Amino acid sequence: MISSFSNNVYKMHQRTQIMRTTTFIKRRFSSAHITLKDSNYITREFEEISIPVPWGHLKGKWYGTRNVRPILGLHGWQDNAGSYDTLAPLLPNHLGFLSMDLPGHGHSSWLPLGISYHSIDYVSLLLRVMDYFQWDKISMICHSMSSINGFVFSALFPEKVDMMVGLDVLKPLARSSEKIVDNYKNCMNNIILHENRIISSEPPSYDWDELVDRLYYGSKKSVEREACKFLLKRAIRPSKDYPQKYYFARDSRLKTTYFYSFSKEVPIEMARYINCPYVFIKALQAPYYESRQHFDKTLDIMKQNPHFEYYEVEGTHHVHLNDPIKVAPIINSFIHKWRPS
Template identity: 65%
Template sequence: MLPNTTARRLFQNLCRQSKLSKRQNSTASHKPSNIVTKHFDEITVPVPWGHIAGKWYGPKHVRPILGLHGWQDNAGTFDTLAPLLPQHTAFLSLDMPGHGLSSWLPDGQAYHSIDYVVLLRRLMEEFKWDKLSMITHSMSSINGFVFSALFPDKVDMFVGLDVLKPITRNPDKIVDSISTRLEDFIKMEKRMRSKSEPPCYEWEQLVERLHIGTEKSVSVESCQYLLQRNSKPSQHEPHKYYFARDSRLKSSMFYPFSREVPFEMAKRIKCPHLFIKALGGPYYEPKENYDDTLEILKQNPLFEYHEVEGTHHVHLNNPERVAPIINDFISRWRT
């Protein structure tokens, strides 16, 4: 675990860098230069449809803790947290398929939550890992929950941020959601066949759209970390940019689980499990579903629960609030 003074100093330097970048670009309409918060190596991992991109921090001779991001975010979501993790720890922040710098799925394919669970098994096979350690946020926190329940012997440490479990709905809502998303997918495919460039914006407009699009969960200052891997310059409009993630992500198919399924999954998670809830973050479903699952998880003697002030992206906006909790957890389970 980082000493408090070291963690504070790293975070203060990070804040000064962020503010400087903001001042330098306050009147410009161009994308800021690459932001480096801690040294990392860009890596790619082959998969049948292309590659998975990632940022590898720290030593290469040890199995890394995986950093897995939320829906339509990317590996940049951990840019501010990575410098505050223990220096001896290897940390691999990944772009999920269709996000960041990772390959999109082939034409005709739709995104589904279970695919990300399969991806984790692919990574284990590729690197010859016998277990996984994960720090996960939002969508990936859900997928980490599912993976840990399906393969309880393959996880030695699981940290979830803000979203506890798969979101459940009443049966009628599940059926309606599936039909709506299938229709949205077909419409999205038709638009993508035109091969035209997505809508383009001045850099400040792009930042504002991301900030507002997340319901201000991602602060204006933090948008830069996601946009580094989530935007491309326009080929037709100088000094403008567009969102570079796969548009089909908007019609992703999520787990069609009834209320009882996460209860059963929670019973099967046996690994050291840390969950941190942002008090300003949403629940996305009736809170009693969350509370009932939490009570089951607390039966695991290796489960820990913490609450912190902040938005859904508190780990990105205010990493100093979650880093000490995570580092203490790492020090006990990943020495």
Template identity: 50%
Template sequence: MKTITAVSSLLKRSLQVQVPLRKIIKSYSTGFITREFEEVQFSVPWGHVAGKWYGPKDKRPIVGLHGWQDNAGTFDTLAPLLPSDVGFLAIDLPGHGLSSWLPEGCTYHSIDYIKILFSLMRDLKWEKISLICHSMSAVNGFVFNSYFPDKCDMFVALDIVQPILSKNEITVNFAIKQFEELNKQMAISMQKTVPPSYEIEELVERLHNSTGKSISKECCKFILKRNIKPSSSSPSKYILSRDGRLKSMIFSVFSHDELVVMAKRIKCPHLFIRNNKAKHYDSELELKEIMNALKLNPSFEEHIVDGTHHLHLTEPHKIADILNPFINKYRPE
């Protein structure tokens, strides 16, 4: 309860007085160091993509991409541990965090986020991109690198190594479930109903439990500060500010043979870090074939670490100890 109360106080102060949370964390957070950053925005046809830029602005940074229904805050504890001479840009994918939602009537599809990478590269005039990706974004990073192997010069995948494997009836049933959720969210949007509001303490509990306790209660603040806003109908409560349609997102699926071909096409330095409790494939033989295909890349590395799915957020030093030598090797000045 003490942890929730402390997080509640921190979030309320940040949201009510509109003070950037990075200025408050220095005084209130314990166990994590901080690093100055700048809030940035990049234009897209339907609005903007928001992000947090750490470190040097005069050179191309590493781009951090978060998991499903998370946001750029997922890297708040890891970013300060990365090499200080290399910039780091953590972005909110469309519908998440402080980025614009897709227009009404549109459906979120995970593979569409690959277009954001090209928009970013065009906007900043980059020929290549460096990626640190968690969960859903690690899947998209796999697809991006297999489709466009010359566009990325460094790819780090956190806790997921490949897209969803097509499993016939299971895949069909999942798609049906997502379309049912989409219809539900569209009905809510059409009715213009007031979204439910919550106390901060309840939001912390909901996030903690919805991730299978993968995100500790102390670390919930790093996600929530970009995912909620004060309720207009209940001044003391808060609503979720991310797009509800994300619940119905459609995810790309591939056959096992397709994934093997795709894995063989990834050529850039590729680091895969996963927790020791993760279950990535129904068949160990199928997973072994994917890993063998990835290992044809001489600069592929795999590391298994004790922790949860959000290990990079809750215990960032475990990731940084592996990640920084990789960055220093493949992203030197």
């Protein structure tokens, strides 16, 4: 039942007993393969936290110690803080881990009606979080959209980053001038439509199996069915109109997010500014979302940073959620190198 899941899933994390060897670009790790089905779970306690912002609040899950600055976990587009539910228990215990819901996602406040979502605003959001906690540095584990934002933040403020982990998407995607113009036009045409729907009615509601199907197929099968529950925990609300059904509670205006409108030269120039400790992990069964040549050219520049590491792992775009043991040894080695205490 969904009600049972909602009460208990945040206490449930997984680990398997099946062994597999995973090969990476720089080194090899032999480690346990995690499967979400018929597996044993590990539990790591966390505390729900709230950060005030001018439009409301940011919500997050703080794992572990509060005595030292944590690593900040930032999720992908239309995901939420549950994206790290399976990875968080595998991270080192000497540091806390703060997995955040970005604006419009999970339990965090939506932007006011009439205000659109812009990718660059998620970058400036990091400065707000740092100011709230009075951090002079930031450590990040970032997936997908947030991995792009972490790249941009590291380029603009390399002196503020002491550790950056990027998962699967390296940088702002290269787009032609025609696509940039079309994106602006489509977003402007659609934003009022989405706002009118928000005002007029509750979103469509579904039973549990339908919710899983919509997330599974909506992610192009990137999120395994057994992993869907970790994202759905913070993504759904009970319907007022249809008992026993639930609706997706993220802000539907996220579908019309204004993503970066950079030419292909801008990310390349940004890469030249990144000199902080940085590791990037690419999932081999995930697309590049752009011409491979743009990825490779930026990667070549990133490799000029002596503190940069690059790995490839088998898995889909959400490998860190589906099979976290494939990325945990890489991340943990990087953490122990740059945040050993």
